[in-house]
Amino acid sequence: MTIIRFVLFALVPLFLAAAAHSAHAAGDPSIVTAITQSPGKEGFGLDIDVEGPAKPRLVLLRNPYRVALDFDETLAAAKLPDIAGDKLVKDLRHGLVGADRYRLILTLTRAVRPEMTVTPDGRASRVALRLKPGDDDAFALPQATVTASVATKTNEATRPFVVVLDPGHGGIDNGATGEKGTEEKAVNLAFGKALRDALAKFSGVKVVMTREDDTFIPLNERAAIARRAGANLMVSLHADSIRYKDLRGATVYTLSEKASDSLSRELADVENSADRFAGPEWDQDAPEIHDILVDLVRRETEALSEHFALQLVADMRSGEIRLINNPKRSAGFRVLRAPDVPSILLEMGYLSNPDDEQDLKSAEWQRRLAAILARSIAEFAGRTPAAANP
Ligand SMILES: [Zn+2]
Secondary structure: OHHHHHHHHHHHHHHHHHHOOOOOOOOOOEEEEEEEEEOOOOOEEEEEEEEOOOOOEEEEEOOOOEEEEEEEOEEEOOOOOOOOOOOOEEEEEEEEEEOOEEEEEEEEOOOEEEEEEEEEEOOEEEEEEEEEEOOHHHOOOOOOEEOOOOOOOOOOOOOOEEEEEEEOOEOOEOOOEOOOOOEHHHHHHHHHHHHHHHHOOOOOEEEEEOOOOOOOOOHHHHHHHHHHOOOOEEEEEEOOOOOOOOOOOEEEEEEOOOOOOHHHHHHHHHHHHHHHHOOHHHOOOOOOOOOHHHHHHHHHHHHHHHHHHHHHHHHHHHOOOOEEEEEEEEEOOHHHOOOOOOEEEEEOOOOOOHHHHHHHOOHHHHHHHHHHHHHHHHHHOOOOOOOOOO
């Protein structure tokens, strides 16, 4: 899959140079045709001209402060302006982070108060981003305003936020087994369905499941499903066993080459061995390709995964879901390796602990956790205003 993306990066600019000069037709991806810095006495301004509809998503990240604009179903044929020496914006980068998702990232020197307006104009749109110096409290998502200067249908159709739910294990691979015989693969699937139901309450969120029955799916294929679905987020669901019977509570894992601790490394090794059930053709990781844009995409994907993981931990804590010590951990989970899909792995609890086993098989407990997780996902999807919070 990495190879395909690499080819895409290489070819897109050529293809776009031609496409930008022809009129935009309904159903085609939108095209960013110009990015200009708007002069202003105070703060920083960027105007982004788009051929076709534009519905950018504003993402805020801390450490360092960054503002990202994600455009779904959009390609870019514009150069970045030279912003050298700007007081607020240190660095401006852009690239494709999916087959047709374009991202613009501004690295800031300090906290700002962001504002964004989208003005449709016939078949085109102009996105105006304005940043004013502000304190950390001001660094929060504003309501994106759409100025309907010309009544068009273009801004009505918005792409849903796609979340891929991945119930771990399945088929020949049972996963862990509890003292009372509870099978992890069944817990993961039941919870996946409960979460899908909980997410149905949020408009604009589309759920794709990697499995809906007791089927074995190799790890790389799970990540591939997320990429094919154009996922904005992937949540892999597990309830494993560990050597320490007393240990209980949930953990949120993100991907890292070096594990945060030995327990996490052990768990990732167990999870990654799930592919022993698969044929040899699944036995290898895709070859690593070192390309500056792939690295850029990977870094931003990691930042988004981290952002969601921290938010989820905070939401579970305030929802009184039991967590292990240091519940935000990381390890080299193979299933989380899609370079362009923010992904986390949730260990809901441990089947090796009798109390956790009791919770994990309880439909009521599952519904409670599903409601919390669904709200976190909806918040990450930008359905409610909220700031990143490490
Ligand atoms: Zn598992």
